[in-house]
Amino acid sequence: MQIVGHTTQQVVYAASRRRPFRINELLLIEDRIHSNSNPLGEVVETQSFNRYIPLATEHSDLVDRQVMENLAQLGYDIGADTIHLARIRILAELASPVSVGIAVRVPTFAEIRDFLIPRDPATGLVLGVIRGTEELTVGLPAQLSRVALLYQKDSGIMPQKGIPYIMDHWTWPEYPHIGIFGGSGSGKSFALRVLLEELMRQQLPGLILDPHFELSFTEPFPDLPASYREDFTRRSIVLMAGRDVGILFEELNAADLINLLQAAGEVTENMNNAIQTLHRRRDSFVSFSTRIRDLTRGLEEEQDLKRKLREDDGDGFREKQEIRRILGLVEKYKDRVGHVSTLRAISRRLNRLQTERIFTGGIEPIREAIMNRRLVVVQGPIWFLQVLGAYVIRKFYRERRQYQDAEQTGGEAPKFPPFIVATDEAHNFAPRSPEIPAPARSILRTIAQEGRKYGVFLILATQRPALLEDTITAQLNTKLIFRTIRSSDLEVIREETDLGPEEVRRLPYLGSGNAFVSSAAVGRTIAVRIRVAKTVSPHSRHPFLELKEDFIPPEEELGEALLTYLPLGDFNFDVHLGTLQQELKRRITIEEITCCLEDLVGEGIVEKKEMVLGVEYRRRED
Amino acid sequence: MLALDQGLQELLITVNSLLRDRTQNYPRRDAIRRYLREKIGTLQKRAPLKIDALRALADGRPLIGVDGSVHSYGTVFPHIIYCFRALASASTLSVEKGISRVDLFYPEMADHRREIEEIISQAAAGGEELAPETAAARAVRQRLAVLEVQVAMEAVNKYQPFAVLFDGGFLRYGGLAPAQWQEYRELSLAKDVVSIGIIEEIGTFDLARKVSAGFPEASPFSCDRELLFGILKKGEWLAVKEDLEFKKTYYTCFARPGYYPGAVAYDFFQEQTRRAAEFVPLLFGLTPQGGRGIPQWLDQVDAAVRITRGEMELLLASGLDRELRERLFVSQRERRTL
Ligand SMILES: Nc1ncnc2c1ncn2[C@@H]1O[C@H](COP(=O)(O)OP(=O)(O)OP(=O)(O)O)[C@@H](O)[C@H]1O
Ligand SMILES: [Mg+2]
Numbered sequence: 027m028q029i030v031g032h033t034t035q036q037v038v039y040a041a042s043r044r045r046p047f048r049i050n051e052l053l054l055i056e057d058r059i060h061s062n063s064n065p066l067g068e069v070v071e072t073q074s075f076n077r078y079i080p081l082a083t084e085h086s087d088l089v090d091r092q093v094m095e096n097l098a099q100l101g102y103d104i105g106a107d108t109i110h111l112a113r114i115r116i117l118a119e120l121a122s123p124v125s126v127g128i129a130v131r132v133p134t135f136a137e138i139r140d141f142l143i144p145r146d147p148a149t150g151l152v153l154g155v156i157r158g159t160e161e162l163t164v165g166l167p168a169q170l171s172r173v174a175l176l177y178q179k180d181s182g183i184m185p186q187k188g189i190p191y192i193m194d195h196w197t198w199p200e201y202p203h204i205g206i207f208g209g210s211g212s213g214k215s216f217a218l219r220v221l222l223e224e225l226m227r228q229q230l231p232g233l234i235l236d237p238h239f240e241l242s243f244t245e246p247f248p249d250l251p252a253s254y255r256e257d258f259t260r261r262s263i264v265l266m267a268g269r270d271v272g273i274l275f276e277e278l279n280a281a282d283l284i285n286l287l288q289a290a291g292e293v294t295e296n297m298n299n300a301i302q303t304l305h306r307r308r309d310s311f312v313s314f315s316t317r318i319r320d321l322t323r324g325l326e327e328e329q330d331l332k333r334k335l336r337e338d339d340g341d342g343f344r345e346k347q348e349i350r351r352i353l354g355l356v357e358k359y360k361d362r363v364g365h366v367s368t369l370r371a372i373s374r375r376l377n378r379l380q381t382e383r384i385f386t387g388g389i390e391p392i393r394e395a396i397m398n399r400r401l402v403v404v405q406g407p408i409w410f411l412q413v414l415g416a417y418v419i420r421k422f423y424r425e426r427r428q429y430q431d432a433e434q435t436g437g438e439a440p441k442f443p444p445f446i447v448a449t450d451e452a453h454n455f456a457p458r459s460p461e462i463p464a465p466a467r468s469i470l471r472t473i474a475q476e477g478r479k480y481g482v483f484l485i486l487a488t489q490r491p492a493l494l495e496d497t498i499t500a501q502l503n504t505k506l507i508f509r510t511i512r513s514s515d516l517e518v519i520r521e522e523t524d525l526g527p528e529e530v531r532r533l534p535y536l537g538s539g540n541a542f543v544s545s546a547a548v549g550r551t552i553a554v555r556i557r558v559a560k561t562v563s564p565h566s567r568h569p570f571l572e573l574k575e576d577f578i579p580p581e582e583e584l585g586e587a588l589l590t591y592l593p594l595g596d597f598n599f600d601v602h603l604g605t606l607q608q609e610l611k612r613r614i615t616i617e618e619i620t621c622c623l624e625d626l627v628g629e630g631i632v633e634k635k636e637m638v639l640g641v642e643y644r645r646r647e648d
Numbered sequence: 649m650l651a652l653d654q655g656l657q658e659l660l661i662t663v664n665s666l667l668r669d670r671t672q673n674y675p676r677r678d679a680i681r682r683y684l685r686e687k688i689g690t691l692q693k694r695a696p697l698k699i700d701a702l703r704a705l706a707d708g709r710p711l712i713g714v715d716g717s718v719h720s721y722g723t724v725f726p727h728i729i730y731c732f733r734a735l736a737s738a739s740t741l742s743v744e745k746g747i748s749r750v751d752l753f754y755p756e757m758a759d760h761r762r763e764i765e766e767i768i769s770q771a772a773a774g775g776e777e778l779a780p781e782t783a784a785a786r787a788v789r790q791r792l793a794v795l796e797v798q799v800a801m802e803a804v805n806k807y808q809p810f811a812v813l814f815d816g817g818f819l820r821y822g823g824l825a826p827a828q829w830q831e832y833r834e835l836s837l838a839k840d841v842v843s844i845g846i847i848e849e850i851g852t853f854d855l856a857r858k859v860s861a862g863f864p865e866a867s868p869f870s871c872d873r874e875l876l877f878g879i880l881k882k883g884e885w886l887a888v889k890e891d892l893e894f895k896k897t898y899y900t901c902f903a904r905p906g907y908y909p910g911a912v913a914y915d916f917f918q919e920q921t922r923r924a925a926e927f928v929p930l931l932f933g934l935t936p937q938g939g940r941g942i943p944q945w946l947d948q949v950d951a952a953v954r955i956t957r958g959e960m961e962l963l964l965a966s967g968l969d970r971e972l973r974e975r976l977f978v979s980q981r982e983r984r985t986l
Contacts, residue, residue, distance in 0.1 A: 091943045097935045100711045101740035102945070126962075556982050 047112035050158030067114035177558035201503035202478035206487035208508025232446035267406025268383035416465035446480025452486035594642035694883030697933030713949035728753035736803035793824035845915035
């Protein structure tokens with residue numbers, strides 16, 4: 027292998043007659059000029075061709091097959107003139123171009139160790155394998171082997187072929203936030219899961235908003251070797267929004283409440299004033315909404331109520347007292363809350379939040395998990411998560427800031443740890459278009475811009491980077507980019523990452539689980555295959571497999587069960603009938619059983635014998 | 649210049665009308681084909697090349713392709729360097745592994761200057777006044793032809809081929825390298841090697857003259873190439889009668905191996921005239937239908953032997969001092985584009 031053609035400081039071509047190049051492989055350029063350290067290069071484009079056989083002729087776009095066959099008859103071997111060519115990007119800054127003719131070779135592991143491995147697996151995030159390093163595993167030390175097993179849908183778990191890709195999260199204060207971009211089925215959720223597993227391994231606390239109900243970590247990935255398994259049950263907790271967690275109304279102040287209501291519809295200046303006026307500290311949902319309802323009624327029916335009060339019809343003392351209370355509210359707030367329609371609008375928004383069960387439960391379980399350095403996954407419908415997420419993130423961020431500011435100024439504030447916020451469908455939480463209401467957008471933007479100072483980091487996954495708020499996109503210092511097809515998304519990737527044109531061209535064709543990692547911390551793009559996850563989503567079964575496993579037709583189910591009771595016959599049907607019914611949780615008749623056994627005889631699984639005591643069915647032996 | 653030059657355009661239109669008048673007055677295609685059949689030879693359709701026939705023809709021996717290339721550097725005589733390379737490749741090996749020879753010609757070298765003077769005095773003996781530049785050009789052509797015949801000869805000795813394809817007609821070798829060509833001819837005939845010259849640009853007139861004589865009313869064809877354009881059908885060849893002897897001691901036939909409507913010509917040694925009927929189908933089978941009519945193997949040899957501009961630059965950069973290069977060889981014109 028040697029350098030050919032024109033070269034620059036950044037890009038060279040290498041040619042080889044015998045060895046085809048592999049995309050993304052790292053090669054060492056034995057440059058005499060830069061001899062104190064031979065520069066490394068990465069193969070970004072490969073080609074193999076026979077330079078004497080033209081690709082296209084005037085009338086046919088392929089070589090004339092008949093001619094090639096005839097030539098083969100005369101002994102010609104097309105492979106004999108094949109040349110392998112690679113475009114290599116140099117991964118160092120050179121003062122002058124590499125000279126033509128210089129040899130290129132596969133480096134040894136020792137020669138690239140420092141370059142590829144920023145940390146050892148114990149203190150970094152092991153996300154996968156660096157593609158193109160398959161040949162470099164000779165001499166790979168034990169602590170770097172078998173740390174990133176791979177997975178392929180058809181072949182199952184596979185060994186770690188290559189050098190592990192280890193993300194150095196210690197650089198996050200300088201280069202914060204991660205984006206995970208890619209089209210449907212490209213491997214985002216899979217990668218997010220792997221990343222979260224690594225966070226748990228490092229005991230980094232995190233809040234995960236999971237609109238897909240897929241991020242739980244209790245089920246182990248099938249068929250993992252024992253040495254690779256890891257138990258995350260005590261490092262993570264899944265909470266259901268609206269059941270386990272919600273927002274305690276009593277803890278809201280007027281500003282919080284206004285923020286929340288915004289999620290349910292626009293909040294006008296008038297509404298804003300009205301809420302400021304009417305909300306009281308430690309109001310419950312009931313006390314606050316009743317106040318609004320009563321005031322609404324009072325304003326609408328003021329004259330009516332006053333008349334009722336005047337009429338001495340002897341009717342109930344209590345009703346009069348009620349009317350007096352309402353009129354008292356009217357008296358007190360009449361001039362400060364504007365029109366009834368304003369109050370109505372507030373009620374409508376409140377009711378929406380209430381019916382979505384936003385005000386059920388509190389956020390204490392989330393706080394507790396974060397304080398214990400666990401990963402807390404909140405699952406729920408996306409709209410709920412937006413509202414709850416906005417509230418929780420804002421609150422925690424404030425607490426974290428107060429704590430850290432206090433630490434620095436010597437003040438007093440309750441302890442609050444650094445934490446990570448992660449979510450899939452990030453473009454829903456922080457949409458680019460300002461027209462789309464999104465309660466969490468502003469807090470996510472704030473964290474994107476200044477979260478690193480406080481140790482608060484974002485991990486945002488989305489199918490549609492083009493729809494993600496652009497200041498946030500620009501702040502994601504590390505981007506994992508999976509298969510992407512849409513041109514608008516490709517455009518964003520072209521602008522917002524250091525992916526070269528070759529890589530962008532490959533994006534539409536990446537296999538699931540393959541990604542380019544564009545990282546400001548590393549300063550270049552790395553092609554990575556994400557490792558197999560150690561856990562699976564509880565509902566990642568194929569729907570048809572689910573049918574097979576969970577929706578067994580009754581007769582099949584009965585047949586399965588009967589096999590465990592063999593031998594069966596007239597002599598013991600009634601003995602087993604009771605337990606059988608308990609097992610299958612339904613009524614079963616003797617007829618049904620004989621019928622089913624006859625089927626099994628027909629299938630050749632069971633054989634039938636005439637015995638003294640009548641018929642006997644037994645498992646067929648062979 | 650952005651717009652088309654109107655003056656030039658008008659001048660071209662007059663050329664066009666002149667040509668159109670003439671071609672309108674040509675004999676019709678079927679008349680020409682009939683004439684060819686009656687007076688010149690037979691029009692034969694391509695017969696598919698059977699693998700067995702191919703094997704029988706080759707009998708385990710390779711096919712050789714021969715080609716040469718020259719690249720010049722410099723613009724003002726005598727400061728022009730010519731680099732030559734000739735290549736004879738056997739189909740059983742990679743093209744590049746063929747037999748190759750290189751040579752160089754620089755009019756300032758004593759030997760070469762003498763060579764030029766010799767050509768001039770030879771011409772003078774025949775009553776011809778040659779400028780040194782013209783003599784040098786002839787020397788260059790001779791050298792290339794000699795080099796090509798030499799590698800062909802070596803290849804015949806080394807590979808024992810069943811056939812040798814040359815890129816170009818036999819007249820050139822006979823004229824420019826007569827001694828070597830004669831030696832090659834004897835060698836190949838003795839070894840029963842069939843030699844074929846593949847002519848892409850037919851430069852002869854004999855056929856045109858003969859046909860035009862048959863149609864005294866029509867405009868005459870200027871050359872064979874013009875005559876044959878569009879006359880043969882795809883996959884057809886014109887087996888010229890043996891007694892016509894267009895080229896002394898060679899036998900030439902014409903063919904249209906693919907889609908391109910123009911014809912190519914194949915030269916054989918006269919002694920092997922009878923082999924044409926066997927070898928034309930082979931040549932058809934080795935020629936891409938969509939190409940320019942050259943057998944694939946010869947095309948590959950052509951690509952491999954060519955001294956490219958890039959290669960020449962690298963060679964010069966490594967072999968000639970920069971200052972000398974600048975002083976003697978780089979023209980103002982080149983400097984302008986550099
Ligand atoms: N690292 C990987 N190794 C092997 N297979 C993978 C990997 N990542 C993803 N896959 C395969 O691709 C499938 C889809 O991946 P995933 O669910 O992560 O896609 P996604 O990008 O989240 O898609 P969507 O946007 O539709 O949610 C997985 O079920 C798995 O079979
Ligand atoms: Mg997904």
